[in-house]
Every structure is written in structure tokens, then in C-alpha cells.
Amino acid sequence: MEQRALFGQVAEDAAYLVSPLRLPPNRSPFVQLRLDVLFAAPTLVELGELASRLELEGQTFKVRYLKSGRRQTYEGEREAERRIGARIHGIADMRAPNVTLGLLAREEDWVLGICRSAEPVWLAHKEKPNNYSTGLSTVVARALANIAVPQPEGQRAIDPCCGMGNVLIEALSMGIDIVGRDINPVAVRGARSNLRHFGYDDTDIVGIGDINELDGTYDAAIVDLPYNLCSVLLVEERRRMLDSVRRIAPRAVLVSTEPLERDFAEVGLVVMDHGTVSKGHFVRKVWVVSGFVSGVMSK
Structure with a gap:
């Protein structure tokens, strides 16, 4: 679901996805790195010829074989790295290079590019002053924010049942303009404390509010509906x-x-995408819905 939202496609049979978009690699918790392609060639020999044009004078580099493509033996991977590295004009440094070049063996060709590794900033968000035992994990919260707002520029979002603010923190860390509301004062206090813990000004971001009484409109909403024994919803x-x-x-x-x-059918919401998230035997269903049909808001 996140791949479809961010890239408009999914990686069906590969561990990588080819896209003209250059999103920051730490946007998605499921992305390890972005490879900015420099050269592609049918064979490793031809790729070496192209790599010889690369000038890295004064910079250190290393070549890293990416296991997302065709798998080879350990010796084969190191040999491919050596063959390409020997053609590059620069200073090899396997420990702390200025530039890491990724070598990817696809089914039809070989690719060389600059590796942009993801920084898993969401890992630090696991340690919060306040949390619900059944609250969304940082990984799921981040993915939901990406699905709701794949292009943050000029977009305003709301989490009208924000709980302890897990979605808010992930969205804010990606530059998404978002506010949170919750009918429970305890949750609001917890969310504000969590936001302050990570350096965000909670003054205008989080407040007490009933989803059924909210004013204004937003470009997107992220809603984790109440579900446990203390908050069973009537139809x-x-x-x-x-x-x-x-x-x-x-x-x-x-x-x-x-x-x-x-x-959804009763209130005029149309399902655009759907999936599930599991944690042990606890399964959450996730839907992307729209209130517009053929450009006209449903009544």
C-alpha cells in the first residue's frame, strides 16, 4: 500500500523498485537505500568501461555489491566489486569512504550508482514517555502517514483520534503539516508530552476534540478507530x-x-486501496478511502 501511494507501483518480483522519483530514503521504514543510477550496461565488462569515465579524484570510494539483485557466491560478489573498483579513478577506502557506489546485477543488465542509505529515524521514536500497549508501532504509523500524504508539499492532514501521537510524530518528522485531536484528555496530555520529548512545539498541534464536532477541512485524515473493550463502537x-x-x-x-x-457504502466512502497489518494474532485492517465520486463529493 505504501509503495503504491509513494511510487504509483509496487515491486512485484524484485527486492528493488525502479522509479524516476528521488524520495528521501528514510521516508519509508521499508526502504534501506536509494541508488542514484550513474551507468547501466548489459555486461560487467561493459559496465567497467563506463565506470572508467567516473572521476573521483581527491575523494575516497568503495564499491558495494547489492544483494537486492541477482545473487552470487561470496567470491563472485567480491570479484565483481574489485573489477569495477579497479576501473574508477579515485582512492579506494573500504572503511570510511566519501562515496559508496552500489553495484546491482539485474536480470537483464548491470547497474552502478551512488548509494543513499536510509537513516532509520523512526527507531528513536519507539522510546516515548507515554504509550498505549495496543498503540500503532512507529513503523506502521510512519507507513500510514506516507499512504495518506505521499506528497506533503501544500497538504494539510489531521489525525482526529490521535491517542498518544504516534502518527503525529512520524508525520512531523517527514515534514507533513498535521494536527491531532482526541476526545480523551489523558491521551491529549500524553501526546503533548511525547511531542515535546522529540522537540516539537505541541501548542497548536494537539488539542481536545470530538471527531464529530470538528470544524474545517483537510487534504487527508488518518484515523485509527477505537476498538478495545473500553471503547466498543455501536454501528x-x-x-x-x-x-x-x-x-x-x-x-x-x-x-x-x-x-x-x-x-463505507452507507456513508458514501469509496475504497481506493486496502490491506492488513498483523502483530501476532492481533490483526488491523487498513483502507484508503475517498469521499469523492467522479469529482463530486458523496452526500
């Missing part, structure tokens, strides 16, 4: 919340432990 209440989602945002990512397709 009427659930549909009222979904209708409120449709009212405040034309696009939303919804999370629930219950099937909601019939509820």
Missing part, C-alpha cells in the same frame, strides 16, 4: 464517525479491527 456511532471523516477530508486512511465495507 450507529461508527457510521457517524465515518461520515465525519468524509466531511473533513476527501482522502483518508482508516484503521480498524472490524470489517467496515458496509459502513
